[in-house]
Amino acid sequence: MTSRYGQLTYTSFDTATHTGGWxxxxxxxxxxxxxxxxxxxxxxxxxRPAQPLPTxxxxxxxxxxxxxxxYGRLDRQRAGYWHTVPAGSDSTGRPGNVFAHAxxxxxAGERSHRPIEWWRSDGWLCxxxxxxxAAAALPGEPPTPGAVVTKDSVVQFALDPGAWRLATLFGLLDAVAGALDGGPPVVLGVESADSAAQWIGLVSFLMSAGTAARLNFSTFDRAxxxxxxxxxxxxxxAVPVDDLEYLPDDVVAISEHATLSLGELDREPHRTADGQAITxxxxxxxxxxxxxxxxxARSVLDxxxxYAAEVADAGLHPAWPLAMSVAHRDTFADALTEAHAVIAAHSPRAAGDSVVARTIAEVMRGALGTSTADxxxxxxxTPDGPAADLATVSYLCRAVADTEWLNQPGLIPARARWFERHSAPRELRDALDPALAAARADGPLRVARLADLLLRCGVDDDRVLDVLRHEVVPGLTDPESAPGLVHGLRENVGAPTRLALAAALLRDSGEAPAVPGEVLDWLAEGATAPAPQELWRAEEWDPVWTRAxxxxxxxxxRGASDPAxxxxxxxxxxxxxxxxxxxxxxNSVWHPDELxxxxxxxxxxxxxxxxxxxxAPSSPALDRLAQxxxxxxxxxxxVACAAMRIFDPRTWIEQGYAASHQTAYAPLWEKAVEVTGVAGVHRDAAVRLVTFAAIxxxxxQxxxxxxxMMTSDAQVAADAFGHLAALLDGYVLNAMSVLAVAALRFGHNGDDLPVLADGIEDxxxxxxxxxxxxxxxxxxxxGMVAATMAQLSGEPSDAALRRHRKTVLKLLARRPEAQPAPSARTRWSR
Known part of the structure; x- marks a missing residue:
């Protein structure tokens, strides 16, 4: 079983085969x-340390x-630590050797410690x-967190009375938050790597351990x-302070010594000593x-x-655990507004009876107000998340019972399809019966508008569909009431409701349901026919199926409005x-997938x-249909047509179908052409038929x-010739048989051009x-050509064989120059 940790060392040292080298x-x-x-x-x-070791x-x-x-993440699961120390001269006497213990x-996401806690761990080789x-050997156990960067050390560092660090920290926090969100990287100028470790520790302890595991850092680099x-x-x-002047412009540079001007949330940004803005x-x-x-401060870190342990500590916003602490401590009331904003915007999913869920509900109580509009x-x-979910449920519970809200003109506001991802809570389910009863008493228009709000939100409840079926559908099938009802519904319900009504109207209705044409027109507005691929994945009477x-x-x-x-x-x-x-x-040629x-x-x-x-043209879809x-x-x-489209000429010959199926299929193909007409045969099929005919x-046969007749199309003839030439060049089609057929026609007319009965012989x-x-x-x-001629003509006598040999020799004497692949010359095009 693979352990959680693996180790590696890297340096310049001697091996048995060579001296020195990384x-x-x-x-x-x-x-x-x-x-x-x-x-x-x-x-x-x-x-290159800012303060090198003595010799x-x-x-x-x-x-x-x-x-x-x-420290850095390698992927979603793994991370690496690289601990590096100067190692003096290597075995060749060359200075500047480095020893890295990785x-x-x-x-990496399963942790209770922050990566920076491995700073100055006793387990690192130095x-x-x-x-x-040469003597350094990996320890049996991997390095464990040290005792240098801790919650106590970072609090002491932050509040050290001898150095005012808080302003720098506040700017650093916001710059790091931006970097974690895809913004520019942050470079911190420090006096020492130990100071850098405490700064990184401060930032790390003010976020959850899981979020700190996403923070890639280095305690020391050069510009x-x-x-x-x-x-x-x-x-x-972190870089030496003196390196800050050599940094590129596209990083956020902060010095631990320079004054950082603090900004104000939603008003002014922080400003570094060099004037860089930090939101x-x-x-x-x-x-x-x-x-x-x-x-x-120490209690806040605990x-x-x-609070991070109360939820899945993966992907938490850096500020969320701190916001939870602020929300539960009266002494931090001055930051309650900011804490509530973070909790509302960035809270993770949590169990309904958890402290997190209760906190979200408490935070949202003020934002929800008392009215449906609130x-x-x-x-x-509220951004997507548990707080927005709570707001959505509260809104719907109020809206379904709010007559004035349901009577507003136009579509009633809705959080589209939200309940397709979440089940409806009990309080909403309990609110439906009285709301539906009140809507029935008000008439079909009110019923439709209430159902529309719920359907657009994605509420899946049979009571909603039942009330549409019993209260609205009858009015749409009545020629007298339908026009007025459609007029009232047209601007007040959306596509999900129109599809639900369509399903209710069309279910079990047969080929031509008794629905007025203007109702069908209204229901179909904006609902295009789905592609065949969509319909294959659809279930009966789901939205895609209903659209079709x-x-x-x-x-x-009513006739087609578009090809689909x-x-x-x-x-x-x-x-x-x-x-x-x-x-x-x-009666039509269809795309094979459509058929x-x-x-x-x-x-x-x-x-x-x-x-x-x-x-239809050749395509994978046509192959599937033919199969x-x-x-x-x-x-x-x-079946004959399907075989003709599936099997290419090489397969037709190599599998023996030219001998076993040609006689039976030829009259069937002729019947197919009688059905479609020559003009209805696609060029791809025509080329295949002409090629098979020549074979x-x-x-x-x-x-x-x-x-x-199809050879009158010059391109068809040329493509068929190309297939035949390829079969001959590949020794799939018997060249002696081709010469025998040509020689028989050649022999009928002495030394003139052959007498050609049709375009295939041409x-x-x-x-x-x-x-x-x-x-x-x-x-x-x-001799073989002559024997084949005798077989084809039914003249096996010796005299006929001698005559055929003479004909073949005459034919060979008329040997042409090499020619490009031609458009076949046919008696129909001459």
Whole structure:
């Protein structure tokens, strides 16, 4: 079982094969190559302390000497620590060696400590000099949090009477909040790395441990290393104070020594000594109130951990735990407004009876006011989250019982589809019965408006649909009342209600429901027919399914408004059980997906598919339709057409279908062309038919006469010739058979051009010329060609064989020059 932590050391040292050089010295046994790469990528081999160690440091100087701790998330689960110390000269005497001890945390979000607490941990290896570096070995247990950066240390640091640090801290908090939210990185100029660790500790303890685990930082870098820091996505980087003047402009630079001018929330930003603006957030506004006395400040840090533990500490806003502490301590009343704003905007999900849920309810009590309008304003003003959810429920409970609110002109305000993600609470369910009863007493318009509010919010309750069915639908089916009711509803209900009414009207209604045309027009406004892919995933009478039914019914009764309506009407004819479905499907060429979706799980009538199989372009969708026909259909013409579209010429020959199926399919293809007409055959299908016909002719088998007519299209003939030439060049089509057919025609007219009965024979003649132009004479077996001629002509005598040999030799003597792939010359185009 893989442990939580893995370790690695990296430095310049001697190996058995070479002297010196930067390399991994040691890894723990369970590190994978990818993990080793991730850790080594974060190592810094240059360490230039502002106050370097002496050439021969004492143990005490080494103990308190310079070091660097960097932390960064590698992905959603893992994070790395990189602890770096100067290591003196390496084994070659070269100065500037560095020893890096890296730690991999495979569960970075599961923690009770902040990463900065590993500062000056006793578990980090800190060898100095080549002998110590060579002897350094990874400890059996990974480093654990140290005792240098703690809650007590950061409070003492922040409130040190000898140094006023709070103004800097408040600006730093807000700058870090911006960096965590995707803003510019923060660079803090410090006197020492130990000071940097306490600053980072202050920021980290004022947020939850889980949020601190998202804060990438370094306690020490130099200005010229900020490019590497950015590549590591560091949010907060400490540099020596003297390096601040060399920083780029696109970072937020703060000095621990320079005066930072504090701003005011929602009014003025903070200003650094160099004039950089930092937006003030509630986080710093609350910190200004809670960090006034050491005892209360220390208690706040405990509160932060307490409230973070009440929820899932993942993705918490940095200020949220502090806001919870402020909200529960009377001594911090001056920051209550800011705390309430943070709780309303950034609270995570929590159990209904938890302290967090109760706090959210308390915070929202004032914002919700007493009226429906107050509650709606709270919904609008509160960002998505538990507080907005509470506001939404309160608003709906008030709105459904508020006659004046429900009678306002236009659509009643609603938080669209909110209850599709949440179940309706009991208080809303309990409010529905009296609200629906009051609406019934007021008439169908009031019922529809109440139902519309609930449906647009996503409330799934059978009582709402029942009241629409019983109170509104009868008025829409009555020719006398329908126009007036539609007029009253037109501007006052939205698409979800129109679809619900459509479902109620059309369910069990058959092909042509008794719904006035103006009602269908109104219901269908803005509801376009769904694409076939959408309908495949839909469930019966869900919104997508209902849209298709609505557009289909309207098209059957009123005509199509756009091309998508045609296929919706085809689909509706099938689902409504209309006897017209097969005829309607068979009279048009459909997109294959449309025809498949219209058929659904039913068996596709063969006659309904023929025009599409013959008239649609080649595509994966057509392949799927043809495969369906082959699997489920017993209509011979449709099956023959499906096979023709599925199997390419190479497969047709290699699988033996040219011999086994051609004779049976030829008359069926002819029937298909009679149904569609030659003009109704798509060019892709025509090329396939012409190619198959030529293949059949070389074997003396029948082919549809209509395929010869298709060669009058020069592009069809040229494409078919291309297929035949490729089959010959690939030695799939028998060249001797092609030459035999050509020679028979050639022999009928002496030395003149062959007598050609139709465009297929013309195409074969062109293919034979391709053979003569591309193959050496010695590869052409005259005897085999003559024997094939005898077989095709039914003349097996020796005299006939001799005559055929002479014809073949004459044909070979007319060997043409190599020619490009032509448009086949046909008797129909001459």
């Amino acid at each position: 390399q991994v010295k040691e890894t723990s046994a369970d590190l994978t190559p990818d993990e080793v790469h991730a850790l080594t990528s974060g190592v810094r081999t240059v360490f 021969y440091p004492t143990p005490e100087q080494l103990e308190h000497g310079p070091r660097r701790l960097a 730690l991999l945390d495979r569960a 060898p100095y000099g080549p002998l110590a570096v 010229d290393q900020l490019t590497l820091a950015r590549q590591s996505m560091q949010h907060l980087t 003030v957030t509630p986080w710093s506004a609350m910190a200004q109130v809670v960090l006034l006395a050491a005892e209360s 509160d932060i951990d307490h 509650a709606w304003k709270a919904v609008q003003d 039914a609505l557009r289909g019914v309207r098209t059957v009764q 309506d045609r296929w919706a009407s085809l689909w509706w004819l099938r689902v409504s059980g209309s006897a017209r479905f097969a005829e309607f499907a068979g 498949s979706a219209a058929v659904g799980d039913s068996v596709l009538p063969g006659a309904a598919a023929v025009r599409t199989l013959m008239g 369906t026909v082959l699997r489920t259909n017993n209509d011979d013409v449709a 059949a002719a070389t074997a003396g 029948p082919y549809p006469p209509a395929s010869a 195409l074969i003649w062109q293919t034979a010329r391709h053979i003569l132009a591309t193959r050496p004479p010695e590869t052409l077996d005259v």
